[in-house]
Amino acid sequence: MSLHIPFDNSYARLPGTFFTEQAPTPVAAPRLVAFNEPLARLMGISPGEVEEMAQVFAGNRVPDGAAPLAQAYAGHQFGNFNPQLGDGRAVLLGETVGTDGKRRDLQLKGSGPTPYSRMGDGRAWLGPVLREYVVSEAMHALGIPTTRALAAVETGEPVVREEVLPGAVLARVASSHLRVGTFQIFAARRESDSLQRLTQYAIDRHYPHADGPMGLLAAVRDAQVRLIVQWLSVGFIHGVMNTDNCAISGETIDYGPCAFLDTYHPETVFSSIDRDGRYAYFRQPDIAVWNLAQFATALIQQLDDPEAAIEEASDIVNSMPELIRAEWRRVFCAKIGIAAPRDADVGMAVDLLKRMAENQADFTNTFRALSDGAPRDQFVDPEAFDQWAEPWRARLAEEQDPQAVMRAANPVLIPRNHRIEAMIAAAVDGDYAPFERLMAACARPFAADEAFADLRRPPAVDEKVQATFCGT
Template sequence: MSANAPAFDQRYVRELPGTYEHVRPTPLANPHWVCWNAQLARELNVPFDADAEALRALSGNGLFAGSEPVAEKYAGHQFGVWNPDLGDGRGLLLGEWADANGKAWEFHLKGAGKTPFSRFGDGRAVLRSSIREMLASEALHALGIPTTRALALVGSDEPVRREQIETAAMLTRVTPSHIRFGHFEWFAYSNQPEQVAALVEHCLVHHFPNSRSAAEFFTEVVERTARLIAHWMAYGFCHGVMNTDNMSILGETFDFGPYAFLDATIPDFICNHTDAQGRYAFHQQPGIAFWNLQCLAQALSSQVSSDDLKAALNRYADTYNDHFLKLMGERLGLATVQENDQQLISDWMHLLASERRDFHHSFRALADRAPDDWAQLDDDAIDRPAFQRWRSALAERRQNETDQGIPLAQARNPISVLRTHLAQAVIDDVKKGSVASLEEYLLALQSPFERREDWQRWSETPPIDYQAAPLSCSS
């Protein structure tokens, strides 16, 4: 089926008038394909390939049939400060596509040019940040972490100024919904309770089939968010800019900017160079997510009673803790989590942090050996007695499990890992005109537990003298 076949619906536009502005994309000059996510295209059963017609539509030089692009209006708390002047400043919702199972996916074009909400921005995305988002979203998805996905990346020779002159790009992002906490905040703060109610109803009908009221909807948002943050913390992911306008109502990882996965285990790691106070440091993420949920609760106060809002918020801590312990237990080969396992997991994290050991390599080193062989790892520890005591405790605990501890641990601890220095090497290659490393890294991240000799470089830890610099929001 060609790219111009009638495929897109406009459900968001139809059902939520007053929440957006109609905008045509600003075409990219001299567009070219950088990356096509064939795996995702197959999953969604999209009716087009990476052909010339699709290139036109995904570079702003044309439109898919049925597409009616809009820029959504929202607001948010940025670094804890209320900002009403937000909205899609460089992205456009193209429409919704239903996959073979009837599930609707919104297609969003990032870097599509100026909108009424661009403020002083140019409305463009750069190649560097677009590559990073494509890699990150696919890496997280393969680890089982809820996230938006990246379908296509188009490049251009059009110059864009950030910290320096770079080239423009457009990324096609897909997710069932782009509604953020900030959507509700904007309409609540601007005294439009009818729009808050319309947003809730839209979410109930299309995205929360198990919830029957605004109170149940908020409760499910709390639980989804708690599970998402537990996933981030269990796999060492630091988002970097957890403003409420960057929080998905679906509990997905949303709006990739200065993100980073941990290399060394540094609990107070900061990946955003504008975050001078460390508000969004790695270890702050569970608390910040709860703070953001409190903002959402306030925005929903016209629809949900204060008692129901409090009851929902009270579910956050237990949901987070239960999910975090489950994930961490599985990474250590424990199919079930028992009462004393919390101390075992806490001691492991303390060992990793006190010696700044590599977060991912340390887990995988355990997973690749039977408990009888963990003594081989003693030389990696600075505090050998502490590690020996801990590994003995874990080995004893594993004896009470089934014999599936090794395959479970190997299925939960990635071999290929998204690291800042590897992503930068890929970006450098693409800028030089070669997409081979990008295509290979993407495949490795989409199958992170598969060991292949030709993917060995994607499992390498950073050089001993390497220290990742904090990244900017344009990253």
């Protein structure tokens, strides 16, 4: 085999209660449609022949050194606790330690049923695989912690959802797949030994300077604070922030019904299954705090005196909203060109967002136009911007290089929902040119490349995406 993956599988060495050994299910006619060579090199992977890679990344051939398994976890789904979830359509092949010294998981998503499938077929169709490939790589290019895409493979088999669709498998890479729900399953079972083992594993892998369970809790809090504010800064809506989709590494994970804002409104929801708006754009910080509270509740179950730890855990969780506000202030003031914000500057950023919501302004284009063009053109009533801009320009006169600050904080381009849908439709018909073009554009999101100017355009009325779907 010319394809070489230097596996070093630490998770597979944990006790059997953490997972079920599970090989991927072979598919009929795998065809490699995308491969991320720079990521492969970073992981120390030596690419092989195209056909060979198709076989491996579809799950038809288990490479040497792999230890395929399905991870066990629980989770709160839309606030309701499910004590038994787990990888229902994914298999962790193993881990590599890359050329940068970092350990990463390699997982096949859509690779067939597992003991955790709960009557599902364990498969994915091409649309969500390509959506996750594009959006996760776009998030990486935006500088936001995220899982990444190594490969996408068509399976040559149909997948039945509401209709018959082409099947696919995504080879996903993460610094780990440890979730809040990974801890919750052992807490629910009162398996303190497993919780202790998992806690130490998580500390060793992600936060080696953390001191015990409460140190881990604080480290995860800080990582989530940074992540959530970065989501807000680019108008990203995760869509399904269940605790089983909350990675303790602080990476964005599980791109199901995710989407980016076009027209700004804080209550925007895209997910078709989020009927009550639990995971709306503006509620994401509150949900991050709620998820951390569930993590704290799970962690303290391993302690000899959980009651004694409640106060310390509560202090850590209760400090999170203020940390989010402080990070939001730093990030959103930079978006309006202020590198060293004062208290009054926060109100200026909030006021701009309020006016954007009232005037149907495009989120990405408005912020970028603060440095590059005419923001007033984004507003139904341009005078609403003019009134805001007068004190703003006076404030920028006190900053050293506000244009550079804004250009570094505000991308030119994000993977817009209607472009993703058009790309998927073309790929289903066998045309991958829109996928490749969108990938090329999203690889340099801060560059004003006129070759991709059309991709910056908001959707026309008949192009608007009203709802996004899990694709499971």
